[in-house]
Amino acid sequence: MVSQVLLPTDNEPRTTDDVAISCTGVIKDFGEGDAKVRALYGIDVDIHASELTLLIGPSGCGKTTLISIIAGLLNPTEGEINLFGTPQSELRGRKLVQFRAENVGFVFQQYNLLPALTATENVAVPLLIQGWKRPAALKVARETLVAVDLEQRADQFPSQLSGGQQQRVAIARALVHQPRLLVCDEPTAALDGKSGRTVMELIKKVAVQPGRAVIVVTHDQRVFDYGDRIIEMADGRVVRVASDAAEIAHFAEKVSA
Amino acid sequence: MNWIAWKMLTGDRAKYFGTVFGVAFGVLLISQQTSIFVSLMRRTAHAVIDVRDASVWVMDPHQQNADEIKPLSDSDLNRIRGVEGVAWAVRYFKSLARAKIENGNFRQVVLLGLDDATLVGAPVKMREGSLANLRRPDAIIVDKAGYEYLWGQEPVRLGRTLEMNDHRAVLVGICEATAPFQTFPVVYTRYSQAVQFVAGERKVMSFVLTKPQTGISDQTLAERIHDKTGLMAQSRREFMWFIIGYYMRNTGIPINFGITIALGFIVGTAIAGQTFYLFTLENLKQFGALKAMGVSDLKITGMVLLQATIVGVIGYGLGIGMTALFFESTGGITALAGFYMPWQVAIVAAVAVAFIIVLASFISLRKVLMLEPAVVFRG
Numbered sequence: 001m002v003s004q005v006l007l008p009t010d011n012e013p014r015t016t017d018d019v020a021i022s023c024t025g026v027i028k029d030f031g032e033g034d035a036k037v038r039a040l041y042g043i044d045v046d047i048h049a050s051e052l053t054l055l056i057g058p059s060g061c062g063k064t065t066l067i068s069i070i071a072g073l074l075n076p077t078e079g080e081i082n083l084f085g086t087p088q089s090e091l092r093g094r095k096l097v098q099f100r101a102e103n104v105g106f107v108f109q110q111y112n113l114l115p116a117l118t119a120t121e122n123v124a125v126p127l128l129i130q131g132w133k134r135p136a137a138l139k140v141a142r143e144t145l146v147a148v149d150l151e152q153r154a155d156q157f158p159s160q161l162s163g164g165q166q167q168r169v170a171i172a173r174a175l176v177h178q179p180r181l182l183v184c185d186e187p188t189a190a191l192d193g194k195s196g197r198t199v200m201e202l203i204k205k206v207a208v209q210p211g212r213a214v215i216v217v218t219h220d221q222r223v224f225d226y227g228d229r230i231i232e233m234a235d236g237r238v239v240r241v242a243s244d245a246a247e248i249a250h251f252a253e254k255v256s257a
Numbered sequence: 258m259n260w261i262a263w264k265m266l267t268g269d270r271a272k273y274f275g276t277v278f279g280v281a282f283g284v285l286l287i288s289q290q291t292s293i294f295v296s297l298m299r300r301t302a303h304a305v306i307d308v309r310d311a312s313v314w315v316m317d318p319h320q321q322n323a324d325e326i327k328p329l330s331d332s333d334l335n336r337i338r339g340v341e342g343v344a345w346a347v348r349y350f351k352s353l354a355r356a357k358i359e360n361g362n363f364r365q366v367v368l369l370g371l372d373d374a375t376l377v378g379a380p381v382k383m384r385e386g387s388l389a390n391l392r393r394p395d396a397i398i399v400d401k402a403g404y405e406y407l408w409g410q411e412p413v414r415l416g417r418t419l420e421m422n423d424h425r426a427v428l429v430g431i432c433e434a435t436a437p438f439q440t441f442p443v444v445y446t447r448y449s450q451a452v453q454f455v456a457g458e459r460k461v462m463s464f465v466l467t468k469p470q471t472g473i474s475d476q477t478l479a480e481r482i483h484d485k486t487g488l489m490a491q492s493r494r495e496f497m498w499f500i501i502g503y504y505m506r507n508t509g510i511p512i513n514f515g516i517t518i519a520l521g522f523i524v525g526t527a528i529a530g531q532t533f534y535l536f537t538l539e540n541l542k543q544f545g546a547l548k549a550m551g552v553s554d555l556k557i558t559g560m561v562l563l564q565a566t567i568v569g570v571i572g573y574g575l576g577i578g579m580t581a582l583f584f585e586s587t588g589g590i591t592a593l594a595g596f597y598m599p600w601q602v603a604i605v606a607a608v609a610v611a612f613i614i615v616l617a618s619f620i621s622l623r624k625v626l627m628l629e630p631a632v633v634f635r636g
Contacts, residue, residue: 068631073549094553101551108633112546114261116268125261129551134260185634 020049020213021070021181026079028065039065041236042079049180050210051228052203055217062236063217064185070215071104071183072096084180101129105174107184107203111166113158119145119169120154126177144172147206164195171202182207184216188223200226224251258552262560265540266567272536277572279532280610283525284576288606289583290521292598294514300595301504302497303435303443304351304369308378311347311466312475315482315490322503323496326351328460333488337465340485342478346467347372350451356444357420358407366403366442368421370451370463377466380445385413386430391447397426400434402591403442421454436595438504522609529610530617533568537561537621541628548630561622569614576610577603 026043029036040062047053047070055063068074070081072088081088084103091099105126106112113122123141128134145154148168158166167187174182184203188196200216200223207214208228216227224230230251232240242251267273299306304323305314315337317327337346350370357363371378371391379388384401391398397419404413417428426446434443446454452461467490469478475492482490491499505511537544544557552560580598587593 064631064634068634071549073629073631073634097551097553099551100549104551106546106549106633108546110542112542112633114265114268114543114546116264117261121264125547126550128258128261129547 018049018211019046020084021047022082023047023066023070024080024082026066026069026076026081028062028069028074029077039236040069040076043236043238045231045238045241047213047215048229049213050208052208052214052216052226054224054227054230055215055233056219056224056230057233057239058219061233063233066233067183067185067215067217071106071181072100101126102177103180105177105179105182107167107170107174107182107187109186109189111158111163111170111190113166113169113173115158118155118157119150119161119172122158122169123172123176125173130177141172141176144176145169147175148172148202162195163191164198167191167195167199168202171199171207175207180212182212182214184214186218186220187216188218188220193222196220196223225249258556258560259563261547262563263567265543265560266536266564272539276529276532276536276568277575280525280529280568280572280614281575281579283521283529283613284573284606284610285579286521286525287518287609288577288580288598288602290514290517291602291605292580292584293596294510294518295599295602296596297438297510297514298501298504300436300438302500303437304367305493305497305500306435307380308349308466308493309381310377311349311468312493313467313469313479313482313490314493314496315346315465315467315486315488316463318487318489320489322500323351324353326463328458329462329465329488330460331462333486334462334465336486337467337482337488340478340482342470342473342481344468344470345375346465347375347377348448348462349378349464349466350448350461351463352451352455353441354421354444354455356407356426356442359418364407364442365439366421366444367437367439368444368446368451368454370446370448372466373447373449376447380432380434382433384431384433386415388430390429391445393427393429395425395427395450396429396446397450398430398432398445399428400436400443401431402436402440402594403434403444404431405591406440406442422456424453426450426454440592525609526613526616529568529572529613530620533565533614533617534621536564537625541624542633544625545628545630545633548628549633554626557625558622561618561625565614565618565621569610573607573610577606580606 023043023045026040027038028040029038031037043066055067057063065074069076072091114125120138120141123144124137127137127140142154145151148171150165150168150172153161153165161169187199191199203214203216204226225248227248230242230248231238242248302323317329320327334346334348337343352368354366354368355363356366369378376388376391380398386398390396399407407419413431415428415430419426432445437443467478469475479490479492482488548557584597587596
């Protein structure tokens with residue numbers, strides 16, 4: 001059973017047809033003049049709520065740039081992103097920062113836990129950012145750690161945890177404030193096969209909830225079968241979208257072949 | 258977020274203590290060297306500092322400091338007494354003399370001759386004996402440090418004698434006195450006695466000490482004396498700075514200490530600033546993660562400034578504490594008598610450390626604020 005604390009605030013049951021995020025003609029250029037490099041060439045893609053979307057492709061194809069734009073960490077050069085019905089162009093400056101704090105959870109490849117904080121304290125950080133009182137934030141953080149099966153490690157520091165455990169703490173941190181969008185960047189890249197699968201199972205089981213969009217950037221072929229939808233990118237373009245089970249299975253087989 | 262900033266700062270004890278001690282070391286360098294410089298400069302004006310009862314000093318118009326003295330004539334004293342607004346005016350003698358002790362050893366001493374009738378300029382605090390004994394024949398009072406320079410660590414024994422210019426002098430008291438610049442013993446005696454302790458000259462009156470009547474400022478009286486007599490007259494404070502100014506202009510002390518203090522400031526800035534800057538740089542990824550998670554630039558700025566303030570305050574406290582401990586532990590050393598940390602130096606060090614920390618914070622902050630939160634996705 002999924003802990004109540006991990007459910008998104010807007011937790012009305014939705015179908016997988018719900019489009020949570022819609023990207024239309026998204027272009028991203030870095031640099032200026034002769035040094036200008038185009039990273040994304042007019043991306044048109046929808047991210048659906050209540051499912052796990054894998055964003056795959058070779059290094060340098062624009063995956064990280066795309067999720068950075070979707071999560072509001074980078075601005076697109078052109079194009080429009082619609083986040084849960086709100087055009088991202090309406091979210092600028094402080095509004096965008098607040099939107100991220102309330103609606104986006106992040107899982108990073110290198111975990112990015114604060115080494116000076118215990119597991120519980122790390123998980124409480126998003127709540128503290130939102131202005132929660134520390135005792136209340138720590139209480140909810142501790143409950144969230146139970147959901148990722150780390151209650152025994154609640155008072156340990158990141159340096160005392162294995163890579164897989166650290167990533168589970170990072171997942172708990174990403175979900176503690178019940179975000180509507182969870183962005184995971186190569187969450188299994190630094191883990192061995194077993195730990196990687198544990199992390200993906202956890203994301204699939206705990207993170208994917210009605211009303212929540214989950215995007216996992218990966219080129220770890222071992223985890224393709226966890227996706228409900230796979231978006232393949234190459235050279236700054238979306239080259240293929242696989243959404244039904246047969247397509248995904250075929251996709252996974254093709255890539256592994 | 259303040260709590261997270263505190264935890265980030267203190268989480269890695271080695272880095273935290275390194276940063277704090279960097280600041281503390283910088284403060285120690287600045288405050289200790291500045292204090293020694295100030296104390297040394299203060300010593301040049303020891304004679305003026307120790308005369309508490311007169312507020313205006315009158316001297317030859319070409320006088321440049323308190324050690325190279327062109328004596329005044331007795332008629333000058335009468336002319337000064339005739340100036341409107343003078344409450345009283347008395348003689349004051351100051352010279353170097355050679356004192357020979359019982360075993361044949363000798364030392365140069367600072368000989369101060371006080372007006373026989375009033376003893377204006379007498380030491381304020383006696384450690385042994387009584388000031389009244391100075392009226393006895395051949396009587397002298399020596400400062401505590403001077404006694405040690407003359408007789409070493411021998412127990413204080415009043416009544417012992419020394420010889421100056423073939424005249425016998427009898428020790429009748431030990432007093433506290435501001436240490437002179439050259440660490441010579443300070444010997445007090447009556448004016449009439451002092452002139453016998455040095456080789457005779459036609460004119461012997463080094464200074465005239467005066468005080469204005471009630472309602473007249475020291476400056477006003479000094480100006481009046483100068484206008485009426487043509488002599489140089491300065492208030493006690495002016496004369497003190499006049500002497501210090503002479504040594505500042507004519508010796509290498511300010512340059513040497515200035516270099517040391519500047520080096521202290523630069524080294525202190527470099528150590529404190531660099532350690533804090535490196536601390537922030539090492540946490541850049543963490544700040545990036547916090548920015549990605551929705552911490553505003555304003556809050557990040559607050560976090561960095563809070564960390565800087567904590568480091569600055571604790572480092573400053575430790576640095577000033579170490580300086581205070583240095584002067585406390587060396588206070589009993591005769592050669593270092595009178596060396597202390599003026600409160601103004603503590604303020605200067607506080608301003609310096611604030612400058613260092615603010616500078617380091619803003620350089621660090623620039624990095625943090627320029628940081629794209631998307632950096633957290635780059636491996």
